[in-house]
Ligand SMILES: NC(=O)C1=CN([C@@H]2O[C@H](COP(=O)(O)OP(=O)(O)OC[C@H]3O[C@@H](n4cnc5c(N)ncnc54)[C@H](O)[C@@H]3O)[C@@H](O)[C@H]2O)C=CC1
């Protein structure tokens with residue numbers, strides 16, 4: 001029998017970590033070989049399945065990512081920016097595919113992934129769902145078809161524990177809209193309006209972030225003109241859509257040439273971009 005790729009999940013106790021461990025337990029295409037949490041976490045040293053309140057998996061949660069990653073074929077990483085940079089170096093050393101779902105990375109932090117991508121496959125995306133990646137393509141097309149009479153606003157809503165804003169997805173959508181218009185997002189980005197902001201600047205792309213309850217992730221791209229509005233919307237109601245995308249990326253990356261990729265590559269949608 002052929003052995004399926006062995007996957008390490010970092011941030012194992014997190015919302016996405018738990019989802020991925022559940023998905024891997026049911027997968028016949030990949031299997032769990034490691035679970036990493038931050039030092040001092042009370043899951044360290046416990047079987048990850050038992051820590052989740054279920055059956056034992058035979059995988060003990062560790063705070064030593066080097067030991068875990070050395071024996072895997074892929075790392076699926078939904079943690080925090082500083083941790084992701086550490087895991088990128090270790091995945092590169094092990095020539096393991098590194099699937100990065102972590103958002104909130106600065107441009108400087110993203111640039112710091114480049115040395116790792118010379119040695120291993122990195123797939124990074126602010127959203128791993130098929131639906132959002134299709135929305136990115138639609139957003140670029142609609143923005144290209146409309147002129148600046150249409151004000152572009154990206155509105156996102158997430159649960160009350162999310163620590164970064166705008167969301168990684170909102171930024172992907174903003175980048176796509178800016179790209180469609182032939183401008184750089186950095187030159188037209190308008191985030192965090194509050195107080196006497198003055199009238200809206202023509203051509204700017206606005207961002208609004210809602211945080212509340214257990215909202216999984218909702219994104220609207222609004223094109224608002226005098227007399228009409230077009231709204232492109234994605235609603236995620238189950239984190240499994242991100243988890244399934246991440247596992248797909250880990251499998252897609254096996255045997256591929258080192259470099260930085262995104263979900264449009266994984267989903268075969270690059271030609272439509
Ligand atoms: N790209 C995508 O499709 C998606 C991205 N995300 C992003 O993934 C990240 C995590 O999201 P959640 O799971 O909701 O957060 P969470 O806070 O529930 O989980 C993060 C986990 O990472 C762990 N962690 C932090 N530093 C660590 C370290 N140095 N070593 C090991 N573990 C460490 C934390 O202890 C925590 O358990 C966020 O940046 C979020 O925006 C979330 C969902 C989908």
Ligand SMILES: O=C(O)C1=N[C@H](C(=O)O)C[C@H](O)C1
Pocket residue numbers: 103126127158159162166167168169170216217218
């Ligand atoms: O933190 C989350 O939960 C999510 N984060 C990603 C983002 O920042 O866009 C993806 C998804 O919306 C859920």
